[in-house]
Amino acid sequence: MEKVLMKGNEAFGEGAVRAGCRHFFGYPITPQSELPHYLARRLPEVGGVYLQAESEVAAINMVYGAAAAGARVMTSSSSPGISLMQEGISYIACAELPCVVVNIMRGGPGLGNIAASQADYFQAVKGGGHGDYRLPVLAPASVQEVIDLVVTAFDLADKYRNPVMVVGDGILGQMMEPVKLGPPPEVTTPPKPWATTGTLGRKSRNIINSLYIEPEELEKVNLRLQSKYRRMEEEEKRWEEYHATDAEVVIVAFGMVARIAKAVVDKMRKAGIPVGLIRPVTLYPFPDQPLVAGSSGPVKAFLVAEMNAGQMLEDVRLALCGRRPVHFYGRTGGMLTSVAEVEGKVREIWEGLK
Amino acid sequence: MAVATRRTQGLTDKQLHYCPGCTHGIIHRLVAEAIEELGVLEKTVGVCPVGCAVFAYEYFNCDMIEAAHGRAPAVATGVKRVLPESVVFTYQGDGDLAAIGTAETVHVASRGEKITTVFVNNAVYGMTGGQMAPTTLLGQKTTTTPFGRQADVAGFPLRVAELVATIEGAAYITRVAVNTPKNILRAKKAILKAFNVQIQGLGFSLVEVLSTCPTNWGLSPPEALRWLKEKMIPAYPLGEFKAPEGGV
Numbered sequence: 001m002e003k004v005l006m007k008g009n010e011a012f013g014e015g016a017v018r019a020g021c022r023h024f025f026g027y028p029i030t031p032q033s034e035l036p037h038y039l040a041r042r043l044p045e046v047g048g049v050y051l052q053a054e055s056e057v058a059a060i061n062m063v064y065g066a067a068a069a070g071a072r073v074m075t076s077s078s079s080p081g082i083s084l085m086q087e088g089i090s091y092i093a094c095a096e097l098p099c100v101v102v103n104i105m106r107g108g109p110g111l112g113n114i115a116a117s118q119a120d121y122f123q124a125v126k127g128g129g130h131g132d133y134r135l136p137v138l139a140p141a142s143v144q145e146v147i148d149l150v151v152t153a154f155d156l157a158d159k160y161r162n163p164v165m166v167v168g169d170g171i172l173g174q175m176m177e178p179v180k181l182g183p184p185p186e187v188t189t190p191p192k193p194w195a196t197t198g199t200l201g202r203k204s205r206n207i208i209n210s211l212y213i214e215p216e217e218l219e220k221v222n223l224r225l226q227s228k229y230r231r232m233e234e235e236e237k238r239w240e241e242y243h244a245t246d247a248e249v250v251i252v253a254f255g256m257v258a259r260i261a262k263a264v265v266d267k268m269r270k271a272g273i274p275v276g277l278i279r280p281v282t283l284y285p286f287p288d289q290p291l292v293a294g295s296s297g298p299v300k301a302f303l304v305a306e307m308n309a310g311q312m313l314e315d316v317r318l319a320l321c322g323r324r325p326v327h328f329y330g331r332t333g334g335m336l337t338s339v340a341e342v343e344g345k346v347r348e349i350w351e352g353l354k
Numbered sequence: 355m356a357v358a359t360r361r362t363q364g365l366t367d368k369q370l371h372y373c374p375g376c377t378h379g380i381i382h383r384l385v386a387e388a389i390e391e392l393g394v395l396e397k398t399v400g401v402c403p404v405g406c407a408v409f410a411y412e413y414f415n416c417d418m419i420e421a422a423h424g425r426a427p428a429v430a431t432g433v434k435r436v437l438p439e440s441v442v443f444t445y446q447g448d449g450d451l452a453a454i455g456t457a458e459t460v461h462v463a464s465r466g467e468k469i470t471t472v473f474v475n476n477a478v479y480g481m482t483g484g485q486m487a488p489t490t491l492l493g494q495k496t497t498t499t500p501f502g503r504q505a506d507v508a509g510f511p512l513r514v515a516e517l518v519a520t521i522e523g524a525a526y527i528t529r530v531a532v533n534t535p536k537n538i539l540r541a542k543k544a545i546l547k548a549f550n551v552q553i554q555g556l557g558f559s560l561v562e563v564l565s566t567c568p569t570n571w572g573l574s575p576p577e578a579l580r581w582l583k584e585k586m587i588p589a590y591p592l593g594e595f596k597a598p599e600g601g602v
Contacts, residue, residue, distance in 0.1 A: 197399070205366075
């Protein structure tokens with residue numbers, strides 16, 4: 001199969017085109033700029049629409065309208081822009097519309113910087129906007145996986161009529177890697193009889209709404225949403241294991257930090273230290289099974305490594321409920337975790353186990 | 355027996371929730387009649403605001419979307435870009451359109467988005483309890499300008515039709531009122547024209563409609579109609595601010 005060299009941000013765009021997405025609404029922000037640049041050229045080639053909105057607030061509401069009209073639609077931004085979209089994402093979640101939101105995370109809080117970060121984990125997996133809602137959150141760790149997971153994101157969005165977030169960081173967005181494109185996947189978009197297309201002969205009107213003035217009604221909506229989220233938790237957990245089955249120290253890391261952690265695992269294994277990696281691919285629903293399974297096996301300690309002050313750490317601790325010690329190593333502000341730093345932490349844990 | 359008049363098919367049977375003397379009901383009917391008369395009810399998608407017209411999706415007899423506060427033009431843009439053959443309108447009040455949604459209002463016009471906006475200006479926030487709107491008149495008392503709106507504290511009334519008419523993508527911009535039968539007929543013609551501008555693909559169209567709010571103005575319905583005539587129309591002159599050359 002032919003391999004092409006592709007930048008991560010462009011891969012998000014090409015993944016969307018392969019998924020049948022023909023509508024993109026966004027607002028410029030670094031470090032995700034190559035994604036809109038790519039789609040501004042690419043979408044017109046396939047009869048699609050690229051539209052630059054006046055703000056992230058407008059962009060997410062254009063997404064709301066396009067999704068309501070039945071389209072496969074995407075927007076992308078980076079941390080501060082994603083903050084601005086949160087109100088809209090909450091509306092989209094309550095109105096049960098499918099769409100894909102890409103966050104190429106940068107250093108925060110505030111204006112922060114444009115360096116790579118994973119500091120939006122809480123925002124992505126714990127809701128982000130107001131009210132009780134959840135989004136499936138996918139975290140690719142290579143340019144190839146970007147291409148593949150963006151297609152998955154659209155399928156999940158349609159399957160659950162829910163917004164889906166795909167998170168990367170500045171490194172994933174900016175780096176180039178060879179990818180196998182292959183023939184475009186067969187896109188099967190489910191029928192959308194609920195879409196506001198104009199009645200066009202349909203007997204009843206369609207209404208897209210998130211207003212339920214009677215608390216009894218709104219509670220019913222919430223219970224329906226919650227049962228949908230439980231179904232996601234049953235069916236959609238994804239993760240990768242690397243030398244995890246016989247490991248005594250398991251690193252838990254997602255996205256680019258997992259790539260760094262793999263190098264640490266390889267180095268430790270060469271030194272005869274049984275280290276493994278569990279890489280959550282879905283951050284929500286969080287893949288707790290491999291952690292729980294590991295804790296009943298040879299694993300003596302876990303190390304969570306992130307480019308933040310310890311956010312996924314909370315989910316790892318919740319999954320393990322104190323069964324094993326959970327250590328943490330993180331850098332913040334757009335600083336990368338280096339192989340040497342993570343290795344140092346692993347060695348410290350390993351020495352402590354003796 | 356010949357049918358002299360009948361209820362428009364553009365409205366559902368749902369009883370309106372608006373206060374006695376409020377002219378939202380008239381404006382709803384005019385919009386609904388226009389859509390029906392143009393024969394586009396089945397391909398129309400309406401977008402309603404946050405504010406008094408928040409429940410408008412229960413009244414307009416077509417596919418409807420309820421948008422976040424101020425974002426109806428962005429939502430309408432999303433719909434229209436997916437379904438260019440559809441007829442898309444937004445129905446928004448002065449807080450929604452001229453305060454929190456000002457950016458969306460300006461840019462939907464600048465893109466020349468082929469949608470129609472019905473802008474109901476009653477110089478006050480109704481749903482939230484009579485607070486100052488961007489269109490509140492100088493000296494007008496509201497719950498947040500209890501001594502009357504003073505320019506040095508709260509700025510000046512915003513003239514939306516005049517503002518939007520300066521934008522190149524705006525094709526048809528007009529201001530009407532619904533305080534007299536004559537003005538109501540004129541308003542109907544303007545709304546029909548605005549939808550025609552959209553259907554002909556000429557660009558963005560906006561009809562600003564001066565409307566009453568007896569409840570928050572603290573006036574009886576007849577007094578409110580007089581107040582609209584004597585106070586609002588002088589501050590917000592009626593007429594076309596922009597129209598396609600050569601007519602519609």
